[in-house]
Structure formats: structure tokens, C-alpha cells
Amino acid sequence: MTPRRRIETMEENRTKLISAARRAFAAKGFAAASMDELTADVGLTRGALYHNFGDKKGLLAAVVAQVDGEMAERAQELGAVAPNDWEGLLAEGSAYIEMALDPEVRRIVLLDGPAFLGDPTQWPSQNACLEVTKQIVSRLIANGIMKPVDDEAAARLLNGAALNAALWVAASDEPSAVLPKAIEAFCALATGLLAEGKPI
Amino acid sequence: MTPRRRIETMEENRTKLISAARRAFAAKGFAAASMDELTADVGLTRGALYHNFGDKKGLLAAVVAQVDGEMAERAQELGAVAPNDWEGLLAEGSAYIEMALDPEVRRIVLLDGPAFLGDPTQWPSQNACLEVTKQIVSRLIANGIMKPVDDEAAARLLNGAALNAALWVAASDEPSAVLPKAIEAFCALATGLLAEGKPI
DNA sequence: ATATCTGACATACGGTCCGTATGTCAATTG
DNA sequence: CAATTGACATACGGACCGTATGTCAGATAT
Structure with a gap:
């Protein structure tokens, strides 16, 4: 066996646990997910889990941060493609609807996240997806x-x-x-935020 | 002791358990609330609980139905006061914001309800509060x-x-x-749903 | 290179909680 | 008044979480 660095294996184990947790939380929900089962799926025990993440909610926080980050990344990609900020805002809204259709996102970030970690604005991931929206909105207001x-x-x-x-x-x-x-109703609703005399 | 009717005491016990559950769920959240503690607070045991509500989620469903019903009642009261349907819709939106400020409502109906009972539209209480909104919207569209x-x-x-x-x-x-x-942002957003050429 | 030490992880244990199976007694019925 | 129903209490088994303790590979110092 090649003598592996401790940091390397630790990072690998963290990654394994998070990916196993994503599957388990998405399938059963946070409350019903067993930590024994979850860790055994990747050949570890709860010892690794509590050492790396503190407690069960710590693992949820790590998973939420990862998924939330991916959502923000995708939102920014789509926002950059749109011809202007306003179209970008609508595209991002549609993208948010689309992302929320993913069972993993819905269960973990939108349901269990707020229920077990509290208000999203207080998360370490700082509600990354919302932050993207806020920046676009700020520019639109300034303009x-x-x-x-x-x-x-x-x-x-x-x-x-x-x-x-x-x-x-x-x-x-x-x-x-x-x-x-x-999506139609969403776009209709959004036009309510447009300044007077500036349709479309 | 006056020999009490069985139905009477049973109804009393159901009421006791639901009110105790409202307090416990609001304070600790559904997952962290102990059924032993909850029932002992009103001088009963889990025997009464499982006989009346089937399981823990059954009790949550009963609590949600009660709170949701109260929300719908309040929404209808405020909608009836407004001079017209459109003003009623805005008033109801503000009322919804106000109701969601109540910790009991927020925790039980808006967080734990969807997380543990699934989509609100599938609830036995049939998402009473949303139903009220839908009826007002239907009339506004028809007009x-x-x-x-x-x-x-x-x-x-x-x-x-x-x-x-x-x-x-x-x-x-x-x-x-x-x-x-x-509230300002909400009212601005809502105007996006108004038909063209019909401001205010 | 060897001895020591650190720390990442496994194992074992206690406490809590849920759901069910069984028991009990008051209220009802004939 | 005897029999029965059923609402509720009690007891039990299983699962799970968090912690305390043990262990061994890998890092460090001499």
C-alpha cells in the first residue's frame, strides 16, 4: 500500500460521507435517515462522522452548503447567458423553479434545511442562490x-x-x-416590479 | 363524582392533547418534541395519544388542521372587510405575512408541516388558507x-x-x-397580475 | 532508524424515544 | 346485576443518537 497522507484520506472520507448523506437525506428525509446506515454505506462508522462534522445537523449543514453552492453556480451560468439583466432575472426565476423540481434539492435545501437549520439567511452558505438574485435586482433598481x-x-x-x-x-x-x-404566472407577477413606463 | 359520558371525556382528552401538542411543537419543533413529556403535561400517557391519533404524525396532522383552519378563518374575516376583491387580495397577503410572524404558525404549519406531512395541497385540511386566496383570484380573473x-x-x-x-x-x-x-415589495409584485389598462 | 506522540476513526455504552402488545377498570348495555 | 365494550395505562422491544474509551496508522523528534 502506498502510504497515503492523512489529510488526503480525511478529505476523501468527508467527501464520501457528504455524498452518502445527499442520497440518504434525499431518499428518506433528514429525520428518518440513520447515521449508522449512512456511514456503513461508504465503509465507515459514526466515529468518522462525529469526528468530522460534530453531530447529525453538522452533516446536514455540510450537505446543504454543497447543494446550495451548486444551485448558485447554475443560476449564475443562466444569468450570464441572458441578453440583459431583466431577462436574466426571469430566466433565473424559471431556473429556480426547475431546480426545485429536483427531489434532492427540494427535500434537502427547501424542506429539511429550513426546518432543522433555521432561517436560510443565517446559513454559512449565506443562501448563495438568493444572493445572486439580490445582486441582479440591485443593478436593475440602480438602472x-x-x-x-x-x-x-x-x-x-x-x-x-x-x-x-x-x-x-x-x-x-x-x-x-x-x-x-x-412559469407564465411567475413572469406576470414579476412585471409588477418593473418601473412605470418601462414595459418589457 | 358525576358519572361522565365516555364521548365527553374522550373529546376533552383530544382537545387537551392537541393544545399540548401546539405548545410543544411550536417550542421544540415536531422532531424534538417528546410524546411522553407532551402527554404527561396534561395528565395522560402515550396510550391515549396512540389510541386517538394513530401515531405521532397523526397528532401533527390534527394540530396542523386546527391552526390552518384558524388561518383561513382570519383570512376570510380580513377579506370581507376590504372595499373590493383586489384590495382584499392585498389585505390577505399582508395578513398572511402577519400570520407567518406568529412562531406557532411558522414552526408548525410552514416548516414542520410540509417537511413531515408532505405537500400542503394533499393535506386533509386541504390547505384551507390557500383555498381562500384561490377563490378571490378566480373572481378577479372572471371580472x-x-x-x-x-x-x-x-x-x-x-x-x-x-x-x-x-x-x-x-x-x-x-x-x-x-x-x-x-409589504411594499409584495404590493408592487402583485400589481404584475393586474390586467393591462386597469391600474389600482 | 527507532521511539514517541498525535489524531482519525472504530467500538462500546447509556439514555431517550417511538410503536405495539397486553392489562385494567369505568361506563354502558341487556 | 352480570357481561361486554373500549378508552386508556403499563410494559416491552427495537432503533437511534451522542459520548467515552480504545486502537492503530502515520507524523515527528532524536
Whole structure:
């Protein structure tokens, strides 16, 4: 055996545990997920878990941070593609709805996260996805395209609307039929934030 | 002792357990609430609980149904006071924000409810509060005041926006300073649903 | 190179909690 | 008044979390 560095294996184990936790939390939910089972799936025990993450909620926080980061990354990609900030905001809203359709995202970040870790704005990951929205909103307000409302308020309202729309779509019998209705309503709602005399 | 009717005492015990559960769930959250402790607080044991509600989630469902019903009742009261349906919708949104500021409502109905009972539209209480919003939206669309978007989509987006705004306000350092920003942004957003050429 | 030490992880244990199976007694019924 | 029902208490088994202790590979010092 090649004598491996301690730091290396430790990082590997952290990665293993987080990926196992993503699967377990998404499948059973945080409360029903067994730490014994979860760690055994990657050939470890709870000893590794409590040493690396402190407690069960610590592991959830790590998983949430990872998924939240991926969501922000994807949101920024889509925002960069749009021809202007306003289109980018709508695209990001649609992207948020789409992301919330992913069972892993929905269960871990949108349901168990707030329930067991508290308000998302207090998370270490700082609600990365919302932060992206807020920056776009700030620019739109500064450019006079949007009404001069509070930027954080607007960002939270938009993401909240998209979130609930996504939960509705995901739980519906025919998601593909409901999705366009949700996006249409979202875009209609968003126009309420446009400054007067500046349609489209 | 006056020989009490069985039905009477049973109903009393159900009421006792539900009110104790409201307190416990609001204070500790559903997952951390102990059924032994909860039942002992009202002079009963888990025997009574499992006989009346089946399991722990059954008790949560009963509590959610009660709180959700109270929310719908309050929303209808406020909607009836407004001079017209549109003003009623805005008033209801503000009311939803206000209700979500109640720790009991926030913890039980908005966080633990969706996390442990699944999608609110599938609840036995049939998401009573959302149903009220949907009816108002339907009338506004029929009267041509609102854009002809899907009524359920609009209702969910509005309530979702209000909900997240409320969570934000509640978690903020200075709720009283943040509240008006949230309401302002909400009303601005809502105007996006108004039909063209029908301002205010 | 060898001895010592550090720390990442495994193992063992105690405490708590849930759900069920069984027991009990008051209230009802004939 | 005897029999029965059923609402609730009690007892038990299984699972799980968090911690305390043990162990051994890898790092460090001489």
C-alpha cells in the first residue's frame, strides 16, 4: 500500500460521507435517515462522522452548503447567458423553479434545511442562490428598470414565489402540464416590479 | 363524582392533547418534541395519544388542521372587510405575512408541516388558507381585473411570496423596520397580475 | 532508524424515544 | 346485576443518537 497522507484520506472520507448523506437525506428525509446506515454505506462508522462534522445537523449543514453552492453556480451560468439583466432575472426565476423540481434539492435545501437549520439567511452558505438574485435586482433598481423597492425584499419575494410554484409543480399529477402555467404566472407577477413606463 | 359520558371525556382528552401538542411543537419543533413529556403535561400517557391519533404524525396532522383552519378563518374575516376583491387580495397577503410572524404558525404549519406531512395541497385540511386566496383570484380573473393566468398558480405564487417575506421579517434583527419593506415589495409584485389598462 | 506522540476513526455504552402488545377498570348495555 | 365494550395505562422491544474509551496508522523528534 502506498502510504497515503492523512489529510488526503480525511478529505476523501468527508467527501464520501457528504455524498452518502445527499442520497440518504434525499431518499428518506433528514429525520428518518440513520447515521449508522449512512456511514456503513461508504465503509465507515459514526466515529468518522462525529469526528468530522460534530453531530447529525453538522452533516446536514455540510450537505446543504454543497447543494446550495451548486444551485448558485447554475443560476449564475443562466444569468450570464441572458441578453440583459431583466431577462436574466426571469430566466433565473424559471431556473429556480426547475431546480426545485429536483427531489434532492427540494427535500434537502427547501424542506429539511429550513426546518432543522433555521432561517436560510443565517446559513454559512449565506443562501448563495438568493444572493445572486439580490445582486441582479440591485443593478436593475440602480438602472431605473425596476421600482425602487428594497432589493432583499424583492429577491426574497421572487424566490419565494418561484419556490412555492416549484413545490406545486413537483407534487402535481402532471408536472409537465402544470409547469408552463407556473412559469407564465411567475413572469406576470414579476412585471409588477418593473418601473412605470418601462414595459418589457 | 358525576358519572361522565365516555364521548365527553374522550373529546376533552383530544382537545387537551392537541393544545399540548401546539405548545410543544411550536417550542421544540415536531422532531424534538417528546410524546411522553407532551402527554404527561396534561395528565395522560402515550396510550391515549396512540389510541386517538394513530401515531405521532397523526397528532401533527390534527394540530396542523386546527391552526390552518384558524388561518383561513382570519383570512376570510380580513377579506370581507376590504372595499373590493383586489384590495382584499392585498389585505390577505399582508395578513398572511402577519400570520407567518406568529412562531406557532411558522414552526408548525410552514416548516414542520410540509417537511413531515408532505405537500400542503394533499393535506386533509386541504390547505384551507390557500383555498381562500384561490377563490378571490378566480373572481378577479372572471371580472377581468386580473390577467387570465391559472388561478391556482397565481394563488400559490402570491402566498409563497408572502410566506418567504414573512420568514425573512421574522428572522430579521429589526422586524418592525423590515415589515414595511416587505409589504411594499409584495404590493408592487402583485400589481404584475393586474390586467393591462386597469391600474389600482 | 527507532521511539514517541498525535489524531482519525472504530467500538462500546447509556439514555431517550417511538410503536405495539397486553392489562385494567369505568361506563354502558341487556 | 352480570357481561361486554373500549378508552386508556403499563410494559416491552427495537432503533437511534451522542459520548467515552480504545486502537492503530502515520507524523515527528532524536
